[in-house]
Amino acid sequence: MQRRIRRRYAAERRFRVLGAGAVILSAAFLGFLLFTMVAQGWRGFTTTELALPIDLHAAGFHVERARLNTPAADLALASAGLEDAVENAATSAFGPDGATLIAPSAWTVLRAAVKRDPAILERRTVVRVPASTAFDRALAGEGTPAMKATVARLQRAGMVVRGFNWTFLSESDSTDPVAVGIWGALKGSLLTMAITFLIAFPVGVLSAIYLEEYAPKNRWTDLIEVSINNLAAVPSIIFGLLGLAVFLGTWEIGGRVFGPMLPRSAPLVGGVTLALMIMPVIVIASRNAIKGVPPSIRDAALGIGASPIQVVFHHVLPLAMPGILTGTIIGMARALGETAPLLLIGMRAFIVTPPDGVTDPATVLPVQIFLWSDEVSRGFVEKTSAAILVLLAVLLAMNGLAIYLRNKFETRW
C-alpha cells in the first residue's frame, strides 16, 4: 500500500512537471522568437558611415554661387559633376577601391551639405557619408577577406563612424539595403488602418446595437447572427479573394471606361477589405459589452420617458464604450498585422514615395516585411528583422492600451 501511494505521488509529480514544462516551453518559444528578432534586427537601426575628407576647390569643382539659392540648385550641382568629385575623393582617401566603399547615394549627402553651407565649396572639409552595403556587411562579419581587411584598416584610421539610423525611420523602400526605410510602409499602414477603422467601427457598433437592443426574434435576425459568427471564422485569405473579385473586378471594368483608375495597391482597397475582415470581431466584442450593461439602467431611462434610441445613445452606449473600444483595438491590431489578403489584392508594389492619400499606391508594414524577406541581398535580413521589431512594438502598444482600458474602466454591477 505504501509503495503504491509513493508510486502515485511520483506520477502526480511527473504530471505536474509535464504541465509546467508545456507552459515554460511555449513561453520559451516566444522568448526565442523575440531574441532572434532582436539579435538580427538591432543592427538594422544603426548606420555605418565613413568620414570622407574632401576639398572641392582643389578638385576643380566649380558652381555658380548664385544658382545655389534657386530651385535649380540640385541640377546645377549634379551637372557640375559632384558625383564624380565625391568618388574621386573616396579613392584618394580610402585607396584604389574607395568608390566601392561608399553608398551610391553618398553624393546626395554632400549636395545637402553644400546647399546648407556653400563655404565648403572653397575649403577642405570632412563629410560623413553612408558606407556601401558591401562595406557594411563586411563590418558585420560577412564579406570577402579583402573587404574585411579594408574595414579593419579604415577602423584603425578612425574613419568608420557608427550611429543611429534615422534613415530607417524616415525613408521608404529601395533596392539598396543601406538606404531602405519603413516610413513609406508605416504611412501606408496608417492610411489603411484609418479606412478600416472608419468603416469597421461604425458599421460594427451599429450592427451590434441593432442585434442586441432592437432586432426582433425572427429568421432575418438569425441569418445575420449566423453570418457574423461565420465571418469571424473565415480564413483571412478568403477576404483577399473577395477583395480581388469584387473591388477590382468591378472597379477595373468601370475604371477602364471612365472613372478614375484606382491602383490595386491603394490603401482604400486594402482598408475596405480589412474592414470587412475585422467587422465581426468588433460586432461580437460590442455585443458582449452591450450585454454587460444591466437592464435596470434601460428601465430607469425608459421609466422617465426616454425613447428606445435615447436609452441606447445616452446610456447604454457610453457605458459599453470601454468594452467596445477594447474589442476594436484588438481587431485593429489584427488588421495591422495582416498580410495575406493584401498580397492577393495586389498591395505588394515597390513603393519609393510614401503615399499622400488613400488612393495613392502604397504598401503596408507586414507586406513590406514579406517583400524584404524575399530579397536575396544579405543586408535585407537585418532590415526585415528591424521592421518586425517596429511592427511588434506597435502591436504591443495597442494591446497594452486595450488591457489598460479594460482594467481601468471595468465595472462590476
Added chain:
Amino acid sequence: MNGFALCFVILGLGLIGWLTARARALRFDRGGRKRLHSLPAQHGWYAAAWTVLPPLLFLAVWSAISPGMVRQTILRNPAAAQLSDFAFERDSVLAQARAVAENPYAGDVDPLARRLAPLVGATRSRYAWIGTLVAALLAFAAGAYAITRIRPDFRARSQVERTLMMTLLVASLIAILTTLGIFVSLFWESLRFFGHVPITDFLFGTHWSPQVIDAKDPGASLGAVPLFWGTFFIGAVIAMLVAIPFGLMSAVYLTQYASPTTRRWMKPTLEMLAGVPTVVYGYFAALTVAPAMRQFAVLLGDPYASSESALAAGLVMGVMIIPFVSSMADDSLAAVPTAMRDGSLAMGATTSETISKVLVPAALPGVVAGVLLAVSRAIGETMIVVMAASGAATITLNPLESATTVTKQIVDLLTGEAEFDSPKTLAAFALGLTLFVITLLLNIVALRVVKKYREAYE
C-alpha cells in the same frame, strides 16, 4: 466642382436646415400644453436629414450611372464615328482622351484621342454640372418641404428615430452582404473554372503543376489532391501534434496547479503567441526553423533534404495555435461542475488522477470542438506556409520532405502576372471555395458540439 466640395456644400445646407428648423420650433406657441412631442433640436435634425440625405443618395446613383451616359453621348456624336468597333481599343482611346482633357500636356497620346479631348471634356463637365444642379435643387426642395412640415404637434423625433433605426438595420445587413459576396464571388469564379476543367479532375486528380498547363487538357495538371493532402498533413497533423499536447497541458497546469500570480503572468504571455503577426512567424520559420530542420534531416542521412520541409511550417504553425487550444480547453475545464472535481478528490484521488480520469473526459466535447476550430484556423493560415513551405505538390508521409498547401497555392497562383480569367488564376478561386466550405463545416460542427456540451452542464 469635385465630389468632396459638393458633399461639403450639401452638409453646409444641412446645417442651415438644422438651424432654420430649430429656430422655427423655438418660436412655437406652446398652446397651453405642458410639453411638446419633439424638442426644437429634434425638429432641426429632421430638417437636416431631409436636406442632406436625398441629394447624397442622388449623387451616389448619379456617380454610378453618369459615366455610362457620358459615354453614350460621346459615341452618338459624329466626331466619334472614327472610333474603332473593338470595345477594348475604343475604351483605351476614350480613356486617353479623358486624360488629355484633364491635362492638355499629357504626352504619348493617340492623335484621335487628342482630337476627341475637347468633346470628352465638354461632355463630362456638362454631366457634372447637371448632377450638381439636380443635387442642389433636391437639397433645397427637400429641406423646404421638411421646414414647412414643422408644427407644434409634428412628431419630428419619431421620424428622426425611424431614420436612425433604418441606419442600424442597414449596418447589420452588411454582414449578410459580405457573406453573400464571398459565396457568390467564389462560386461564380469557380463555375468559370469548372467550365475549363472538369470538377472531377480538380477534386480527384493527383497531379498539380499549374506552371505547365496543357491548353487542350488543363485538368491533367490541375488535380488538387496533393494540395489537400499537404494542407491536412501540415495543418491538421503536424501542427496539431504540437498544439494539442502543449495547449492542453498548459491549460491544465494554469487552471489546476499554478499559483494565481503565475497564472496572471503566464496566461497573457501565452496569449501573446496568438498576437504575433503571421508574417513574423513565417519569416522566423523560413529563416531559423527550416534550416535547422534541414540540418536535422542531413544528420538523419538525407544529404538532399529540402529546406522547405512540411515539418518546419507545421511546427511553427502549431506554436501559433497553442494559445487558441489552450484557451478553448481552459473554458471547457472551467465549465465542468466543481462537484465532479470535489467528488474525485474526496475519494482520495490525486490531482493528476482527477484531471486525467474525471476532468478531461468530462470536458472532452469542449476540447474536441476547440481542436476542430484550431484545425480550421490552421488550414486557413497563409503566411507561414507561403514563406516556409514548398511550392512543389507532393503526396508524402515524411515530414522532412516538402509539401504544399491550398493557401500557399492560392497566393502563388494570384501573384503571378497571368491574366484574370485564365484557368490558372480561376483555379485559385476554386481552391478558395473548397477552403471556405471546409472551414465553414468545421466551424458549424464545432459550434454545435460546444452548444450541446454547455447545455449538458446547465
Added chain:
Amino acid sequence: MSTAFTPVSHKMSARDVSVAYGDNQAVKNVSIDIDMDKVTAFIGPSGCGKSTFLRTLNRMNDTIPSARVTGEILLDGENIYSADMDVVQLRARVGMVFQKPNPFPKSIFENVAYGPRIHGLATSRADLEAIVERSLKRAGLWEEVKDRLSDSGTALSGGQQQRLCIARAIAVDPEVILMDEPASALDPIATAKIEELIHELRGRYAIVIVTHNMQQAARVSQRTAFFHLGQLVEYGETDNIFTAPRQERTKDYITGRYG
C-alpha cells in the same frame, strides 16, 4: 371586479385589461380606477400579476416582445394603447420607480436633470438647476446632497439612491407615479423615510404602489387592491379592506393563510 368612486372623472381607468406572455395569462380582465391625490396600493402574493399590471399603466411591458395587452387603459379619458399615443410622452406623464434603486452611473445632478433635458422642460441652465433643486427637495434629499451634486449617484446609500430615483421621476413633472415595491431592497429606517415621502407626495400626484408588505400598504395607502392569480379580487378603501374584507380570499390573505 371594480368599484366606482367619486369623483366620476378618474385620472386613470383600466377596463378589462388582460396581459399574456406567450401562452401564460398573467393578468385577467382587470378593471380599476385610479385618482389624483390618493395613494393606491396593489397587494397580493408573489406572481399574482400586480407588478405586471402596474407595468401596463405606463406601457413598460412594451419592452418585452412576447407580452400582449388587451383591453383599454385611459389616462384622462385617452386610451394609452391607441396608435397615436406616443409612449415616450406617456411615460413622462406616468413616471415609474423600480424595486431596486437604479440611478444612472452619473452625477446626482445629471441623474435628476436627464429627464427635463430630454423632454425640453428647461429653457436655460438656471431653469434646469431650479428644477433639480425643487425635485430633490420634494424627494427629501436636498439637505443631504446639496453640497455634492457632482458626486456619482451610485455612491449614495440604498435609501438615498431610491429617493434620488424618486426625485428623478418627479423632475419631469408627471401626473401619476408608479412604484414597484420601492422599499423592498431597503433597511427599515430607509423604508420609513420612503413611506414618509410617499405621504408628502400624495397631494400632488396620483401614486400607485405595489407592495408585498401588508403593513406598508395599510400605512401609506388610501385605497388597496388585492390581486390573486392574475385577477383583481377586491378593491376598496384601505381601511375597509383590512378591517372588513368582503371576499373570502382577501380575508385569507390578510390573516396570513397564504402569501
